[in-house]
Amino acid sequence: MTIAIHVEPLGPRLAVVKLSGRLDLLSAVEVKQRLAAVVNEGSPRLVVDLGEVSFIDSSGLGALISGLKAARLAGGDLRIARPDKQARHILQVSTLDRVLVPYATVEEAVAAY
Amino acid sequence: MSDDPVLAGIAVDLPAQLQALDEVYAALDRLEAAMNSLCVDPHGPTALMGLRTAVIEIATNIIRHAYPPGAPTGALRLLLQLYADRVEAHLSDDGIPYSLPETLFMPDLDDLTDLPEGGFGLFLARQSVDQLTHTRTDQGANHWRLVKHFAGST
Numbered sequence: 001m002t003i004a005i006h007v008e009p010l011g012p013r014l015a016v017v018k019l020s021g022r023l024d025l026l027s028a029v030e031v032k033q034r035l036a037a038v039v040n041e042g043s044p045r046l047v048v049d050l051g052e053v054s055f056i057d058s059s060g061l062g063a064l065i066s067g068l069k070a071a072r073l074a075g076g077d078l079r080i081a082r083p084d085k086q087a088r089h090i091l092q093v094s095t096l097d098r099v100l101v102p103y104a105t106v107e108e109a110v111a112a113y
Numbered sequence: 114m115s116d117d118p119v120l121a122g123i124a125v126d127l128p129a130q131l132q133a134l135d136e137v138y139a140a141l142d143r144l145e146a147a148m149n150s151l152c153v154d155p156h157g158p159t160a161l162m163g164l165r166t167a168v169i170e171i172a173t174n175i176i177r178h179a180y181p182p183g184a185p186t187g188a189l190r191l192l193l194q195l196y197a198d199r200v201e202a203h204l205s206d207d208g209i210p211y212s213l214p215e216t217l218f219m220p221d222l223d224d225l226t227d228l229p230e231g232g233f234g235l236f237l238a239r240q241s242v243d244q245l246t247h248t249r250t251d252q253g254a255n256h257w258r259l260v261k262h263f264a265g266s267t
Contacts, residue, residue, distance in 0.1 A: 002135075025173050026134060055138075057169050058234035065230045086162050093240035094233060 003027035003053075005034050013076065014113060015043035016106055020052035023060030031060070035067030035078070044076025047109040051082030056090060064100055081109040121147035121195040129176050129189040129206060137172045137191060141165050144193045144200065153197065154263040160200055163241040164261045168193075168202045170238035171257050179208025179255065199243075202259040211255045213247040 003021035010016050015038050023031060038046065046067060050056070068078040080102040083091060091097040103109035123140050127133035141161070148157045172189060180187040192203040217236040239245045244260040 022138070024134065024169065025177075026131060055165070055169070057166070057173065058231065058237050059173065061233075062230035065228050069228055069230075085159075086166060089162065089241070090166060090237055094237060099228065 003031065005031065007034070007038055009043060010047075010110060013043055014045040014047070014110065016047045016049055016081075016110070018049040018052065022055045023050075023053050023063065024055065024057045025059040028059040028063040032063040032066045035063070036070045039067070039070045039074050039076065044071045044074035045113050046071050046076065046078040047081050047103075047106055048078060049081045049106050050084065050087050051106075053084070053087065056087050058090075058094075061090060061094065061096060061100075065096070068100060077113070079103060079109040079112065081106040117196055117198075119194050119196060120151055120153065123147075123191075123193040125191050127189045127191065128186045129179055129208070130186050131176060133176065133189055134169070134172060137168065140191055140193055141168060144195060148195055148200075151195070153195065156263040157200075160261045160263050164200045164202055164259060166241040167238040167245065167259045167261075168204065170234040170241075171202075171204050171259065174234060175204060175206045175208070175255075179206040179211070181209065198264065199260055199262040201261075202257075204257040204259075205250075205254045207254050210249050211247060 003019055003023060006018040008016045017035065017038060019031065035046065048064060071078045078100065080100050082105065083102045088102065091100060091102060103112065123143050125136055125140050127136050145161055148161060175189050187207050190205045194201045217239050242259045242261045246258045248256050250256050
């Protein structure tokens with residue numbers, strides 16, 4: 001296992017999903033499935049906390065995009081909190097920061113809903 | 114290949130399978146440790162971040178696509194090198210010939226209902242280093258060379 005996933009419900013239709021470890025090919029499917037489950041269980045407004053994620057690759061970005069799509073289909077959204085320098089790098093060069101909006105803190109991401 | 118001295122080199126031969134990614138990360142960590150102990154350049158960590166991003170993308174590409182499904186697991190060779198002004202990675206496999214597209218691009222993000230969930234690994238790799246080249250060697254190997262210079266690393 002390269003990643004740990006902790007889900008914290010935070011009010012109506014909103015949950016914080018904290019990831020710890022590496023978000024890559026080895027963990028992307030697990031993250032994708034967990035995000036979909038959180039949405040299906042009634043929390044389409046997601047904040048994904050990347051503060052403890054040491055590395056993200058394109059497979060990991062794919063999992064976040066999948067979560068974003070599931071959230072939006074259910075009337076919500078997916079926002080990124082606490083991306084480190086490497087995460088910000090790939091969000092910027094991929095231009096995915098246009099749709100996976102990064103916030104400096106979990107509180108800011110939650111408050112933006 | 115240049116003639117300037119290699120300050121540190123790390124070589125690993127791995128089976129091209131998912132579990133090998135852990136060894137690729139470990140090799141990158143060893144390069145980072147060597148860089149830190151030698152205090153090469155203040156831009157070193159940022160350069161290594163870019164190289165790490167690109168190496169993982171190319172290694173993942175090799176693991177997923179170099180050898181046909183059902184074929185015996187082939188090799189994934191990784192060489193990491195630290196120079197005074199840059200870091201380099203060489204990755205190779207003995208799999209099917211690869212042809213690097215002349216241009217790499219991100220899929221269109223304007224249609225939010227149809228966002229792509231993959232297919233941009235090579236683009237990310239190319240954007241993360243200063244040079245990314247692929248050659249098919251006379252010995253029938255795919256060889257990737259990735260270079261990230263310290264100067265101007267942002």
